[in-house]
Amino acid sequence: MSETRARIVEAAQRLFHEQGYAATGIATILREADVRSGSLYHFFPSKEVLLEAVLDNYLEHLRPIVIGPIEEATSDPIERIFRLFDFYREAVLATGFSYGCPIGNLALEVGGGDGAVTRKLDANLAAWREAVEGWVRDAGPRMRKSVNASDFAALVLSVMEGAVMQARTSKSIARYDASVAEFRRYVGLLTEARGKA
Amino acid sequence: MSETRARIVEAAQRLFHEQGYAATGIATILREADVRSGSLYHFFPSKEVLLEAVLDNYLEHLRPIVIGPIEEATSDPIERIFRLFDFYREAVLATGFSYGCPIGNLALEVGGGDGAVTRKLDANLAAWREAVEGWVRDAGPRMRKSVNASDFAALVLSVMEGAVMQARTSKSIARYDASVAEFRRYVGLLTEARGKA
Amino acid sequence: MSETRARIVEAAQRLFHEQGYAATGIATILREADVRSGSLYHFFPSKEVLLEAVLDNYLEHLRPIVIGPIEEATSDPIERIFRLFDFYREAVLATGFSYGCPIGNLALEVGGGDGAVTRKLDANLAAWREAVEGWVRDAGPRMRKSVNASDFAALVLSVMEGAVMQARTSKSIARYDASVAEFRRYVGLLTEARGKA
Amino acid sequence: MSETRARIVEAAQRLFHEQGYAATGIATILREADVRSGSLYHFFPSKEVLLEAVLDNYLEHLRPIVIGPIEEATSDPIERIFRLFDFYREAVLATGFSYGCPIGNLALEVGGGDGAVTRKLDANLAAWREAVEGWVRDAGPRMRKSVNASDFAALVLSVMEGAVMQARTSKSIARYDASVAEFRRYVGLLTEARGKA
DNA sequence: CATGAATGAGTATTCATTCAT
DNA sequence: AATGAATGAATACTCATTCAT
Secondary structure (H helix, E strand, O other): OOHHHHHHHHHHHHHHHHHOOOOOOHHHHHHHHOOOHHHHHHHOOOHHHHHHHHHHHHHHHHHHHHHHHHHHHOOOHHHHHHHHHHHHHHHHHHOOOOOOOHHHHHHHHHOOOOOHHHHHHHHHHHHHHHHHHHHHHHOHHHOOOOOOHHHHHHHHHHHHHHHHHHHHHHOOOHHHHHHHHHHHHHHHHHHHOOOOO | OOHHHHHHHHHHHHHHHHHOOOOOOHHHHHHHHOOOHHHHHHHOOOHHHHHHHHHHHHHHHHHHHHHHHHHHHOOOHHHHHHHHHHHHHHHHHHOOOOOOOHHHHHHHHHOOOOOHHHHHHHHHHHHHHHHHHHHHHHOHHHOOOOOOHHHHHHHHHHHHHHHHHHHHHHOOOHHHHHHHHHHHHHHHHHHHOOOOO | OOHHHHHHHHHHHHHHHHHOOOOOOHHHHHHHHOOOHHHHHHHOOOHHHHHHHHHHHHHHHHHHHHHHHHHHHOOOHHHHHHHHHHHHHHHHHHOOOOOOOHHHHHHHHHOOOOOHHHHHHHHHHHHHHHHHHHHHHHOHHHOOOOOOHHHHHHHHHHHHHHHHHHHHHHOOOHHHHHHHHHHHHHHHHHHHOOOOO | OOHHHHHHHHHHHHHHHHHOOOOOOHHHHHHHHOOOHHHHHHHOOOHHHHHHHHHHHHHHHHHHHHHHHHHHHOOOHHHHHHHHHHHHHHHHHHOOOOOOOHHHHHHHHHOOOOOHHHHHHHHHHHHHHHHHHHHHHHOHHHOOOOOOHHHHHHHHHHHHHHHHHHHHHHOOOHHHHHHHHHHHHHHHHHHHOOOOO
């Protein structure tokens, strides 16, 4: 793998996250990656294909960087879900409420179509959902029997994305914490009467 | 009086929603509104101020266009919440999964800063939250006593935004329905044991 | 005379001097004069005609504001000339070397043509020259007989304009003082041997 | 190699001189240089940096184009100074009194600040002054001992700039000739009594 | 006299991309 | 693989000016 290519993807990933896709010019990526335009177009025929590479990169790093550490930190599957919320909470606070979920941001900005980009965005969201889904299945016995792991994981993602959006827009962690607290109550109700339908 | 100004705001509102803020050029707004550039800048000193006007417009229309009709359709406060989810569900389906929440999209695209735009985005989210919060209070007796209306409303918004995002990205209503179904189960648990803590 | 008209001329005069003619937009003049565009165009059919009014205004004020006070300050005609150099020297220093002769600046910026503007610029330069010329005539007996008052006045203006330009560009009074010192030596030579050809 | 860059500087130099800096649009430069906008901005990040390049170009050509030929034409140092006045006189006449000193015009239009442009303008004026200063030193023995070459050169520049301004504004060579005639008389007085203080 | 909406050509500059070397 | 000159359409925005009220 070319080191130049990696530098380009790395710079693009950071800039797309910080500024958005449309707001990030190729010139800025070139400057930040210390690369000349010809090189970029040698590896990527267009800005959109570069975005696809960025999305591939996110997907490749999801398990080693995010999911792995969480699974190492605790073996309790329900605890793992809340670790995920903590992980994002920290990111929101650390960036002074400017943090947005990289995938979520791009999904809303460029996910309206149905091309390769949207498919790769969905692949990322799916990978997240599947990780959570696995934890839910592991927690199976402690939850009501009728809980559908896949649906539950979809809710987790919805809450996460919606809560980050509210934190970022309100410049306050209050709505994030409120959303997670309500979600936690839900999990409480599901587990307190374990065994029930 | 200022019919021209209204046409500009209307066109900008639609285009910002359909294509995003950065991806919408002033030239496109001018063409769609059938207005010349000087006129636009007579009313709005910059594209950003025009965005502010669009956000003001969303806020002004929230009650008459969205909240009002829902409240007329049913007097049951819990039903009203699910009507909201239905409302968005229809929009997602009707646009072939290209629909995104106008405020949510803009919040993720341009809500990272802390200027007037971000404040007006938050004012819109706050208005939505307060409308839901009012319904939750009305439903008070039917829910567990300890339910915090404000927190609960924050969760509703989170689920809504996250669910729309997943529907749009996956080009399928499945994750949307899954999120809402899980949320509905939560409401069920909160109401089935009404009077409890 | 309309007070509004006066405010417009006053603002335009200041702005043209500070920023130049082309660099000063009508919008800036309107803001500074607190006037609306319709009013400005009621008095002046174009920006160029406004410039003509500014030049008329300079001409009207030359004697009462500049020449008069100098003539009151000293009755020695040669002294008067050097008072003029002092007057400009103070202006250059007081503005931190950003001062340029109002007429000179405009002459170089818009004096290339041969319309009314150029003629009014020349009328201003002529009035200055004539004032100096009068002083030279008054000093007649103290100078060599062959001194041509009109030519001498032309030199005074040349030195003044060139010296201000050098001060402004070099951000230093050195070349201004050097030019005046040399000119003073010339006057010295012309007077030391008075009566000679 | 960079023939395109040279064409841009050449066109800009001519247009800035003919029309002034503010009055010259980038579009005009592009048309005259037969270059597309992207190319111009490949070499010059802004119109102001292009102006800097023009000023560098003037400085580079001063000796080979102006000073050199004059020094070749005559070895008499005082004669050289008057050749300079002749050189400008011809330019004024040849252009029908529309000629302005390129450096002087720009100095008055954009020399009010203290950035790179003003510094480069001053570098040009300094180079002119130094060339004249050298001639004055060479003429040393023929002038009064106390003549300061640097001050004298400053006067030469002042007279030149002021005289060109008057010629251009009055559409007549009279004031130019008058200024030079007076200056010539000064030189006459300085040399007639050579050896004196 | 004054207002301010409206015009549309014009501004400097940035865009993603191509291509010869 | 890499360079950097070159492209030309597009960008947000400003300009001097007009005109109905």
